[in-house]
Amino acid sequence: NAGVMQNPRHLVRRRGQEARLRCSPMKGHSHVYWYRQLPEEGLKFMVYLQKENIIDESGMPKERFSAEFPKEGPSILRIQQVVRGDSAAYFCASSGETDTQYFGPGTRLTVL
């Protein structure tokens, strides 16, 4: 049973470009969470989605960031017009009908 998958593992973008991060939850999981980890810090919650619905986006920056979890396909975290401060590791987690969140390996975004 494959775990949570994220791609790409590493992403380099120049300032002003768009970044798209993908997350495929564990098989059978319908809940997806995105977290951001800045250097030397813990993970900070960004958004919680179920299929086709955003349940809680209280941790998302108000501008440039968006997330979706379509009926088919992976969840996408999209960052428009990236800035250097967006450089971080972005982790996706998924859960099923139990309470535990299982994390993917993360996408490390570097903005030049």
Added chain:
Amino acid sequence: AQSVTQPDIHITVSEGASLELRCNYSYGATPYLFWYVQSPGQGLQLLLKYFSGDTLVQGIKGFEAEFKRSQSSFNLRKPSVHWSDAAEYFCAVGAERSFNKFYFGSGTKLNVKP
């Protein structure tokens, strides 16, 4: 508001020595508590979790943690550390039983001396 404090940023222990990593939380209701471990460049792996019942919980890799409501703590312990335990450890609290966001501490980096 929920919060998690891990007061030790770095800890170094000798291989074979015992280990205790501290975690204090702030939450008004019954918390749901987790410990995760992160190896360099990797994602987070669940070590153990506490929802209710016995306050001493056992996890993988020989780790255990004890929930102490009076101290708002959920410290992680291991009786004998192995070199492969060197990693960063994160404590997290969940606000509700299901489908909720986690609040993470800032992590404790563990170094193991040979």
